[in-house]
Amino acid sequence: MIINDLSYKSTKVRNMKCFYHPELDAVAQCEKCSKGLCNDCATKYNRPICESCAKKELRAKLSYYRMPLIVCAVLFAVVFIICSQQDLQMYQTISYSLGIISLYVGWKVFGNIGKSYSVISGDGFTMLAFFFIKIVAVLLVGVFVSPFYLVYCIYKIIKISILLKKI
Numbered sequence: 001m002i003i004n005d006l007s008y009k010s011t012k013v014r015n016m017k018c019f020y021h022p023e024l025d026a027v028a029q030c031e032k033c034s035k036g037l038c039n040d041c042a043t044k045y046n047r048p049i050c051e052s053c054a055k056k057e058l059r060a061k062l063s064y065y066r067m068p069l070i071v072c073a074v075l076f077a078v079v080f081i082i083c084s085q086q087d088l089q090m091y092q093t094i095s096y097s098l099g100i101i102s103l104y105v106g107w108k109v110f111g112n113i114g115k116s117y118s119v120i121s122g123d124g125f126t127m128l129a130f131f132f133i134k135i136v137a138v139l140l141v142g143v144f145v146s147p148f149y150l151v152y153c154i155y156k157i158i159k160i161s162i163l164l165k166k167i
Contacts, residue, residue: 016036018036019037019041020038021038021040025038026038028042028048030049031048031049032049032053033050033052055164055167059164062157062160062161062164065160068105069150069153069154072150075101075104076100079096079097083097098146099139099143103142105142105146107138108149109142109145110138110141
């Protein structure tokens with residue numbers, strides 16, 4: 001995308017120079033911090049954003065995809081340690097640990113469903129029944145979705161890390 005149309009420039013940008021190339025006129029401003037960007041800088045990414053803001057966004061995305069992996073690892077370890085201290089077979093210990101991970105991932109998938117319990121009319125029993133059904137659905141979905149979701153998170157972490165090294 002090349003920005004050649006001077007009508008695109010706002011009054012602010014017309015008098016600005018590029019933050020990274022002071023010898024060039026700015027044709028756009030960073031969406032986040034309003035730094036002036038020349039044509040090369042403004043078209044470097046999918047939208048006009050400066051390099052430092054792009055790095056900040058990528059680091060935030062990296063944290064977003066790391067968190068579920070950390071939570072799952074901690075949940076697995078805690079449940080595994082607790083179950084190991086009981087008189088359980090190894091397959092039971094691993095099953096319980098994976099079940100907790102499935103609940104967590106399923107809850108993330110179903111996160112927006114039923115957030116507002118005001119949709120459900122009725123007494124406390126109705127709300128309790130809805131909550132129980134949601135837990136069962138979360139567990140069932142989590143069992144199937146967990147491996148794909150965790151692999152997806154790993155994929156995104158690798159992809160974002162590669163992009164950060166390029167910047």
